[in-house]
Amino acid sequence: MAEMNNPAPSSSKQGHSKQKPRSSKRSTRVDLTAMVDLGFLLITFFMLTASLNKPQSMELNMPEKDSETVNTISVDNAISIVLAQNNEVYYYIGIDNPQVEKTNMAGIREVILKRQQDVQQRTGKADLLTVLIKAQSKAKYQNLVEMLDEMAITNTKRYALVDYNTTDSLLITQKIAAK
Amino acid sequence: MTAMCDVAFLLLTFFMLTTKFKPDEAIKVEIPASVAETKLPDKDILMLQVDKEGRVFYGIDNQGVRQTLFNKIKERHPEIAFQPQNERAFMLMDAFGVPLEELPNLLNDPKNYPQKGLSLDTTKNELGELLLFGRQSNPAVRIAIKADGNADYDKVKEVMNILQKRNINKFNLITSTRQKPKP
Structure with missing residues (x-):
């Protein structure tokens, strides 16, 4: 990944060859590798914390306490x-x-x-x-x-x-x- | 590269915005596992917690609801001497577990005051009253019981009995997940 986006040395050479020190044509691309790494690290963190901490629940229905209908079972x-x-x-x-x-x-x-x-x-x-x-x-x-x-x-x-x-x-x- | 970066940060933003951090818990409750698959809703929860020693704690989400609840308690119990700053402290408190008469002491020192659990005394019926206030403060509230696996059953039963006396026959037991075994 680091090689993908490392045009800095070659562009500086270019600037030299054109003999224009002021407006040397340096690439406007910045090395994003570290930032992307950090981004993915944070994504992983948030993904794991988001899904892991949902409690489940068990629904319980109790009969009415003083209802007059008494359930009889065999x-x-x-x-x-x-x-x-x-x-x-x-x-x-x-x-x-x-x-x-x-x-x-x-x-x-x-x-x-x-x-x-x-x-x-x-x-x-x-x-x-x-x-x-x-x-x-x-x-x-x-x-x-x-x-x-x-x-x-x-x-x-x-x-x-x-x-x-x-x-x-x-x-x-x-x-x-x-x- | 740029595209990947864009996607990464888009996802990052999404997860950051949707994540809700677990609030600080007043007490330690180790919940038992079950195969139940119903998710607990995010809001409108009135949670009764029972810890290992059998202390019962009462908590309701949403600060606005807590404010209404506090005012109801104040109105109904003029004999309890609340300080003016207590309201704010009550709004920030997730759950409390002291008899109502000790509530001002707890609110004056929320971090250090020892909480011995709500009084389940049937003559005073404080929990029943709090349940009523809770439902009045937020009519959409759902009752959930979160009890420690090592708590004795009789405490949980007492809580359930009080719920049933208040005609709350449907409630949720909070558990963690466990794989369903093959029959």
Whole structure:
């Protein structure tokens, strides 16, 4: 690039040969290489900073708190997932004396997909599956986001954030005690 | 060469004009990653931030909106002794996290005053009130929650409950991007 635009020595020679020191015909072109370099450096900088710093967001629609319509779901199509501390995840199916299983954040996707297949086989519609997400107060926010993420990844359309109640707490303590 | 130079500087000007620098953040929040692909709009954001220790901060963009908000707070709480220069400081502040009665102290010394987080006290309901004022100051505002991945869920839940009490059932959780895994 430097050679492209370096006519200075040759033009000065020209000026000498014409014997006109005053109006020596020097080229009006300036060496732009450094400026262009700087320009591209700045472009790179602005391009990288511009695109990298856009935060994404996850839209969450919660049900109305004191609305009179209570959504009822069929137990057969539901699964309850409890987010506990230390990234532990418990899940169970049904209400009456359910079997509580323990897994972790990485293993929950398989569980959801398996349950989805069960529902698919029984009803013919995989998106009837309803996931109830219950987070203990000591669970980390990260777990919640990951859980909501799993909903997006497994394409689960119906899910709800439900309060962690005493029944759940009883089930989990039983599970821990049984081990 | 000249043409390339022209193009370079044209691009440079474009990027310089379109770039918006990240404002200084009052608190450090490490957001969790998700596969969500919705972009957060650039303006009209009311952001509630929850940091690692569970402190809650309230911030709204646009200085004009902040000015309106400040005057609303002043009007509604005559018992808080604001100094005249506080309005300016409030307009320049990105987010704050102190109970309302401590707000003048914070505004007198924005850099050094320790912020212990908004009071989520249900009897005083300061956050609920601030949400109302925020929406009155800018009716087009969107509510976004930006919480640290290591924050305890109960703090976030408290914030969500307050939002729901105010009948705000639709809000955004701010996350960073993660690649969607193959099924």
